[in-house]
Every structure is written in structure tokens, then in C-alpha cells.
Amino acid sequence: MTTTAIPLVEHFSQGLDAPICLTWELTYACNLACAHCLSSSGRRDPRELSTAEAKAVIDELERMQVFYVNIGGGEPTIRTDFWELLEYAVDHHVGVKFSTNGSRITAENAVMLAGNDYVDVQISLDGATAEVNDAVRGEGSYATAIQAMEHLAAAGMKGFKLSVVCTRENIGQLDEFKAIADRYDAQLRLTRLRPSGRGADVWDELHPTAGQQRELYDWLMAHGEDVLTGDSFFHLAAFGDALPGLNLCGAGRVVCLIDPVGDVYACPFAIHDEFLAGNVRSEGGFQRVWRESDLFETLRGPQSGGACASCSAYDACRGGCMAAKFFTGLPLDGPDPECVKGNADLLLAGVAEGAAPKPSGDHSRPGAVPVTLMPKIQMRRPDRACDENPLAGLAAGRS
Amino acid sequence: MTVVLSVLDRAWGLSPQVSVRPERFGALLYHFGTRRLSFLKDPLLLTVVQSLDDAPTARVACERAGVAESALPAFEKALARLADTDMLQERAS
Numbered sequence: 001m002t003t004t005a006i007p008l009v010e011h012f013s014q015g016l017d018a019p020i021c022l023t024w025e026l027t028y029a030c031n032l033a034c035a036h037c038l039s040s041s042g043r044r045d046p047r048e049l050s051t052a053e054a055k056a057v058i059d060e061l062e063r064m065q066v067f068y069v070n071i072g073g074g075e076p077t078i079r080t081d082f083w084e085l086l087e088y089a090v091d092h093h094v095g096v097k098f099s100t101n102g103s104r105i106t107a108e109n110a111v112m113l114a115g116n117d118y119v120d121v122q123i124s125l126d127g128a129t130a131e132v133n134d135a136v137r138g139e140g141s142y143a144t145a146i147q148a149m150e151h152l153a154a155a156g157m158k159g160f161k162l163s164v165v166c167t168r169e170n171i172g173q174l175d176e177f178k179a180i181a182d183r184y185d186a187q188l189r190l191t192r193l194r195p196s197g198r199g200a201d202v203w204d205e206l207h208p209t210a211g212q213q214r215e216l217y218d219w220l221m222a223h224g225e226d227v228l229t230g231d232s233f234f235h236l237a238a239f240g241d242a243l244p245g246l247n248l249c250g251a252g253r254v255v256c257l258i259d260p261v262g263d264v265y266a267c268p269f270a271i272h273d274e275f276l277a278g279n280v281r282s283e284g285g286f287q288r289v290w291r292e293s294d295l296f297e298t299l300r301g302p303q304s305g306g307a308c309a310s311c312s313a314y315d316a317c318r319g320g321c322m323a324a325k326f327f328t329g330l331p332l333d334g335p336d337p338e339c340v341k342g343n344a345d346l347l348l349a350g351v352a353e354g355a356a357p358k359p360s361g362d363h364s365r366p367g368a369v370p371v372t373l374m375p376k377i378q379m380r381r382p383d384r385a386c387d388e389n390p391l392a393g394l395a396a397g398r399s
Numbered sequence: 400m401t402v403v404l405s406v407l408d409r410a411w412g413l414s415p416q417v418s419v420r421p422e423r424f425g426a427l428l429y430h431f432g433t434r435r436l437s438f439l440k441d442p443l444l445l446t447v448v449q450s451l452d453d454a455p456t457a458r459v460a461c462e463r464a465g466v467a468e469s470a471l472p473a474f475e476k477a478l479a480r481l482a483d484t485d486m487l488q489e490r491a492s
Contacts, residue, residue, distance in 0.1 A: 008424060008438055008440055011422070011423065011424045016422060017422075018420070020427065020436065065418070065420040067418055067420070067427075067429035067431075067436070068429070068431075068434075093418070095429075095431050095434075097434075117416065117431050117432050118431050120434060159434075
């Protein structure tokens with residue numbers, strides 16, 4: 001078709017009347033305490049949306065014709081109304097892809113999930129071996145994820161996602177991840193580590209080295225559309241050819257985040273007041289926030305390339321990831337901290353210790369977050385209502 | 400010998416698992432079975448796609464939508480791509 005006056009990517013940059021898809025974190029409660037959790041999850045927030053409020057959000061998404069939501073958390077299946085909300089969304093023509101650590105993907109649940117075209121499952125695994133995975137996600141989490149995949153495969157669920165956050169420790173395991181995905185008839189999805197939430201604490205240790213960025217780029221180019229990336233590596237486009245996908249920061253333009261308390265942020269990696277557009281509980285609901293918030297209006301306006309404007313790669317990488325810049329203390333109109341041209345190196349050296357902005361909320365369970373990369377999930381007596389082990393009352397819970 | 404008809408000379412309909420969302424630039428199509436998103440980058444193509452069900456062939460749907468003769472090859476290509484990705488389903492004409 002040749003009649004489009006401006007390229008599609010420009011339409012997307014200027015924002016759509018409704019997001020194409022969005023991320024919705026249902027709860028901050030989690031039975032794990034991953035070292036790099038982008039939402040600093042652990043404990044439920046007492047202000048989380050009620051079942052009725054969550055259903056009202058789904059009604060809105062249906063009216064706005066949002067095709068599907070990426071549900072996450074925390075561990076979303078911990079909510080006692082999780083399966084009810086899943087069914088409600090599907091009945092209202094809103095598809096669901098949910099991210100889980102697999103702890104509640106029993107054989108029985110797997111059969112139910114496999115029988116529904118409108119539901120997709122994404123199992124998180126950050127190491128192709130228990131050693132690498134459990135160092136970041138906690139002891140036993142590798143076995144849990146593998147068992148969940150076994151259940152899904154046995155139930156005949158095809159093409160579910162195996163989702164991996166790429167780190168310095170696992171870039172060398174890309175072929176092994178692919179083999180695991182193939183073994184369970186799953187599709188591999190690789191995404192970028194962000195310095196968001198607790199990710200900021202481990203960023204320096206875990207983000208891929210410059211050499212690994214190249215290795216990752218070459219690997220992704222060789223695998224093409226077989227491997228999903230959630231469009232998260234567009235900063236690597238500066239190496240040369242663009243990776244499959246939109247290669248655009250969709251924050252507030254085609255995607256956004258609804259957090260457990262109904263706050264709407266520009267993207268899942270930007271949980272900070274600076275990127276807070278409004279709340280779904282306010283008058284006009286989610287639709288008004290999406291269409292009228294000042295923040296989203298600004299993001300949809302013309303963006304300046306700033307320090308990057310004169311770089312030959314700017315058209316390819318567009319300056320990279322807003323959240324990655326923000327949480328490493330870099331200016332938003334400058335290079336990405338992982339700029340493949342090395343243009344951020346000098347700037348990063350100039351960011352004073354502790355000067356980078358901190359995330360707005362921290363729901364980590366006290367003591368559960370490792371200082372080193374050897375997390376231990378601590379089971380402790382609740383010291384207030386929302387500090388209970390989220391798996392309490394679950395018959396088959398592991399500890 | 401079987402004659403393979405052009406996409407334009409066959410009857411099509413939207414797959415029942417596909418949702419269509421009109422946009423300024425054309426439309427977004429989402430297939431819930433394959434979980435694929437497609438873009439129709441031309442409002443006229445959206446008109447054609449939406450009228451496929453009531454037309455005996457895709458060519459007739461294009462004519463009714465007012466697609467110029469010279470633009471037909473581009474529409475044929477776009478429709479073939481939608482058929483390849485299961486967004487469209489062939490039906491008996």
C-alpha cells in the first residue's frame with residue numbers, strides 16, 4: 001500500500017486512541033524475591049484494586065478495543081480472584097497473556113489454560129541452569145519453572161512463552177534457552193534487563209557487557225522472528241540493521257502500565273512519579289488518563305534527539321530506553337546507558353554515587369532482598385496485615 | 400490440471416478469531432489464535448477487508464470499494480499476505 005502519507009511508526013509515535021496492548025500488574029505480592037524485580041515486589045499493597053474495580057478496568061479495555069493485556073505482578077496468580085479475572089477478561093474479548101514464576105501452574109490449571117485460545121502464559125526463567133537462574137530468582141525457582149513448563153506441554157499447550165531477562169550471567173546460555181523452549185513446544189522471549197525497581201541495585205553487576213551486547217545482537221539477527229523480544233532491544237539497532245519489531249519506545253504512545261493500585265505509568269519499567277499519568281480510580285477512568293493526561297500528551301509530541309541528534313545511529317536507536325536512562329541518572333534526551341557507540345560512558349562516569357532517581361514504591365519484603373546475588377526467601381511472621389507470606393493457605397506451597 | 404486462482408478471484412472472509420480496530424492510518428488486526436498483530440496501512444484496504452464477506456470474490460470487493468485498476472496488484476499482495484497469516488479465511492463463493 002502506498003497511500004499512507006506518513007510512515008506507520010510516526011503514527012505510533014504520536015499515540016493511538018487506545019493502547020495496542022498494556023501491562024497490568026495485578027498485585028505487588030510475590031512468593032519470590034528476584035534480585036532484579038522491576039516493580040520491587042514482595043508484599044501486597046493494601047490499596048490494590050478490588051475484584052469489582054479490576055472488572056471495571058476490563059470493561060473499559062473492552063470498550064477501547066484493547067486486544068490483550070500482559071498481566072504480571074508480583075506473582076499475579078497469588079490473587080485469590082486471579083482465575084475469576086482471567087475468565088472475565090476472556091468473556092469480554094480482552095485476551096490475556098500472563099507472566100508467572102510457575103508456582104501455581106499445576107497439571108490441572110495447565111489443562112484449563114491449554115483449552116483457551118484467548119489465554120497465553122509466560123514462564124519466567126533467567127538462567128538455563130538452576131545455578132544461574134536461582135542465583136537471581138531464588139532457590140528452587142528453576143525447578144518450579146521447569147515443572148510448570150512440563151505441565152503446560154503435557155496439557156498440549158503450544159507456543160506458550162519462555163521469558164528470559166538477559167543478564168551478564170546468562171547471555172552465554174542463549175542456545176540452551178532456545179533448546180529448553182523447543183523441548184516444551186514453547187516460544188523463547190528475550191527481554192532487556194532494566195535498572196528499574198530492584199534492578200537498579202544489581203544493574204552494575206548484571207547488565208550485559210559491551211561485548212555481550214554484540215553477541216546478543218548477532219544471535220537475535222540470526223534467529224529473526226522465531227524469538228520474541230517485546231521490542232526491548234531497539235537500542236541495539238545502532239549496530240546496523242534493525243531487529244524485527246517496531247523499534248520504537250512505545251511508552252505512553254502504544255503501551256503503558258497499570259499498577260496494582262490503579263496508577264497508570266508510561267511503561268512497566270518506569271514506576272516513578274515522573275512517569276505517573278494518573279489513576280484508573282479517578283473520574284473518567286483509564287480512558288481519560290490514556291487520552292488526556294499531560295504526561296502522555298508530552299510523550300506523543302515531537303521529541304528532541306538532544307545530545308544524540310548528531311549521531312549517525314540516532315534514526316536507528318532513537319536514543320534508546322527512557323527508563324534505562326532515567327534510573328541510571330542520565331538525561332532523557334541523551335544516550336542510553338548501554339549505547340553501543342559508547343556515547344554514554346563519559347556521562348555515566350559523571351553521575352555521582354546515589355544521584356540516580358529511586359523508584360517511587362518499594363514493596364520488597366524486609367530481609368527478603370539479597371544484597372549479594374544469592375537471594376534467600378525468608379519466611380517470617382507477619383508484622384502487619386499485608387506482610388504475610390502470599391502463599392499462606394496454599395496447600396501445595398513450597399517454602 | 401488444477402488451475403490455481405489468484406487471491407483476487409477467490410472468496411474470502413475474516414477469520415472468526417480476528418478482531419479489527421479501525422485507526423487513523425487504516426486498522427489494527429489481531430488474531431487471537433496465532434497472537435499475531437497486523438497493520439492495515441490504508442483505510443481503503445480496511446473497507447475491502449470488511450466487505451469481503453459479502454462479495455463473491457476479492458476482486459468484486461475491491462471494485463465495490465473503489466480501488467483503482469492500477470492499485471489492484473498492491474491490494475492483491477496485501478490480501479495474499481493476510482491470507483498467508485490466517486487473518487483471512489477462504490470460503491466457498
